[in-house]
Amino acid sequence: RKAFMECMELEYVDEATGEPITPARYQLIRLYMEANRPDSARSLYESLPQDPSCWIRYSAALVEYVSWKLLEEKGSTQQTAQSALMKAVQSNVFCAYYLAFLPDFSESVEY
Numbered sequence: 001r002k003a004f005m006e007c008m009e010l011e012y013v014d015e016a017t018g019e020p021i022t023p024a025r026y027q028l029i030r031l032y033m034e035a036n037r038p039d040s041a042r043s044l045y046e047s048l049p050q051d052p053s054c055w056i057r058y059s060a061a062l063v064e065y066v067s068w069k070l071l072e073e074k075g076s077t078q079q080t081a082q083s084a085l086m087k088a089v090q091s092n093v094f095c096a097y098y099l100a101f102l103p104d105f106s107e108s109v110e111y
Helices: 002-010 024-034 038-046 054-070 078-091 093-100 102-108
Strands: none
Touching (some): 038 054, 054 078, 054 093, 078 093
C-alpha cells in the first residue's frame, strides 16, 4: 500500500489523455476491494473525484451500493449509490454490459 501511495504522490496526469502515468491508483483500489477494506477504498475514490477510470468508478459504485442496500449504513442513500453507478457507466458503458450480460457478452465479442 505504501509503495502505491508513493507512486501516486510522484505521478502526474497526462493533460492530453487525462490518464495518470502509472497504474498505482487502480492497483491500490483493487487491493482495498480484495482485502475487504471499503473505508480505505472510499477514501481513495473520494480523493479522486475527476478520475474517469472504470476501476475507480465501478469500485465506488459497489461500495456505495453495499453500504446503502446491504449494510444499511448511516448516511448511505439510494441517491448516492445511483450517482456512483451513473458515473461508473459513463466511465465505461461496455463494462456495464459485461457485468450484466456476461454469457451473451462472451459469445458476441471476439477477442
